[in-house]
Amino acid sequence: MERHPKHLPADERRLATVESVIELAAAQNPSEITTAAIASHMRVTQGALFRHFLNKEAIWQAAMEWVAERLLARVDRAAAGIESPLAALEAMFMSHVEFVVEHPGVPRMMFGELQRAEPTPAKRMVQTLIQRYGVRLHRLLEQGKACGELSSGLDVEAAATLFVGTIQGLVMQSMLAGEVGRIRRDAPRVFAIYERGLRSTQ
Amino acid sequence: MERHPKHLPADERRLATVESVIELAAAQNPSEITTAAIASHMRVTQGALFRHFLNKEAIWQAAMEWVAERLLARVDRAAAGIESPLAALEAMFMSHVEFVVEHPGVPRMMFGELQRAEPTPAKRMVQTLIQRYGVRLHRLLEQGKACGELSSGLDVEAAATLFVGTIQGLVMQSMLAGEVGRIRRDAPRVFAIYERGLRSTQ
DNA sequence: TAAGATAGTAAGTACTCACTCACTATTGCG
DNA sequence: CGCAATAGTGAGTGAGTACTTACTATCTTA
Structure with a gap:
């Protein structure tokens, strides 16, 4: 069982490249990840990358x-099959947090890509991701209002922004502390306050 | 009245340099701001910078x-002289938002600096800034609990994390839309939900 | 107003980056 | 097996980076 076979079919090599980027982003500033670093992380020369990607931008995309x-x-x-919209939101939140803990480089990459001035393909990808994410949030929040679980006067747009910000705040806090594990511990505590802001008072 | 006098005393030149960085960060990825860009923005050659700063890192610091x-x-x-802790928190929030709208590059610089692997002087500066910010939040949140304005069971640490995240979420949203003005519009709406999560139910 | 101190210029240097290309090793198929 | 297609190598290249240095212009003050 060879851990690092020299030759890989193109699609496997592309996947390995992407996974290398995700792993490297967990430990260093994503914008400082060089093609040389990616290549050496997967035990291949730099030139090999450009056999599978047109340029660095394509790797990021x-x-x-x-x-x-x-x-x-x-x-x-995570949210599938959960009756209560609020419980579904919580499941969505926790699975997102779990994803971030597994791949701490991801939020950094997304934030870094968003702040690019030029609309790179990778940036557009992030934008559509967040937009699709927003659609799911809107749906659940509206359902919650409809079934009376959430406050009838709830500002759904603002609630969606705050949902994303809540995760962003956890990420920021974990970067301050320098340990990703904190996120998992703090997530339920922060979500509890968020939830309280949405709930209908009865 | 000359807008760009060739010769400036050292401290004024240093201030002009810092302001150039803040302005440039509003329009482009902070980590892509070169010393050449800073210099040309202030109509000076690149070499002049290094007469006032030891290196680029010192500029960032x-x-x-x-x-x-x-x-x-x-x-x-903003918070000074406000009786109600909750009202003080809101004033703090809104003035922070106003600061970000005036200097949209600032949150990007802070986030970018935090995700550096090496503990640069600039990174440490951000860490102490956020820590000092946190002290203020804690104080107000505790006061709010003591005077009964905020829920007695409130998790102060989580509430502080969420406060920062709330602003972070607004920044993210404005980067998505590509217009900073949104922040000002959305801030009160998002804060309203946050506040609802803190308040004591009576 | 002369001269020393301060600030800015222009042309460098060494280095790192993304990307290329001629060549070689490996793989899989008729 | 033989050979064509595929994947990887290693030594480039040029552009762009932070930073240096020898020189010059401008300010300040005795």
Whole structure:
């Protein structure tokens, strides 16, 4: 069982490249990840990368596609089959947090990509990811209002912004402390306050 | 009245340099701001910078000191003399938001600096800024609990994390839309939900 | 007003980056 | 097996980076 076979079929090599980027982003500033670092992390020379990707930008685009697919699939799976919209929101929140703890580089990559001035393909990928994420939030929040679980006067747009910000705040806090594990501990405590802001008072 | 006098005393040149960095960060990825870009923005050759700063890192450190001073002074001024802790929190929130709208590059710089692997002087500056910010939040939140304005069971640490995250969420949303003005519009709506999560139910 | 101190210029240097290309090793199929 | 297609190597290249240095312009003050 060879851990690092020299030759890989193109699609496997592309996947390995993307996974290398995600792993490297967990430990260092994503914008400082060089093609040389990616290549050496997967025990291949730098030139080999450009046999599978047109340029560095294409690598980032593929990485953000990887993220979008997995993150949306995971939160969808977590929320599926849960009756209560509020409970579904919580499940979505916790599975998102779990994803971030597993891949701490991901929020950094997304934030870094968003603040690019030029609309790179990777940036557009992040934008559509967040937009699709927002659709799911809106749906659940509206359902919650409809069934009386959430406050009837709830500002759904603001609640969606705050949902994302809540996770962003956890990420920021974990970067301050320098340990990702904190996120898992703090997530339920922070969500509790968020939830309290949404609930209908009865 | 000359807008760009060739010769400036050292301290004025240093201030102009820092302000250039803040302005440039409003329009582009902070980690892509080169010394050449800073110099040309202030109509000076690149070499002139290194007469006033030891290296690029020192420029960033000075920039983060500038931020820390102004941001803390502003939120302190906003909260000063307000009786109700909750109202003080809101004033602090709104003045912070106003600061971010005036200097949209600042949150990007802070986030970018935090995710550095190495503990640069600038990174440490951001860490102490956020820590000092946290002290203020804790104080107000505890006061709010004591006077009965906030829920007696409130998790103060989580509430502080969420406060920062709330602003972070607004920043993220404005980067998505590509217009900073949104922040000002959305801030009260998002804060309303946050506040609802803190308040004591009576 | 002369001269020393201060601030800015212009042309460098060494280095790192993304990307290329001629060549070689491996793989899989007729 | 033989050979064509595929994947990887290693030594480039040029552009862009932070930083240096020898020189010059401008300010300040005795």
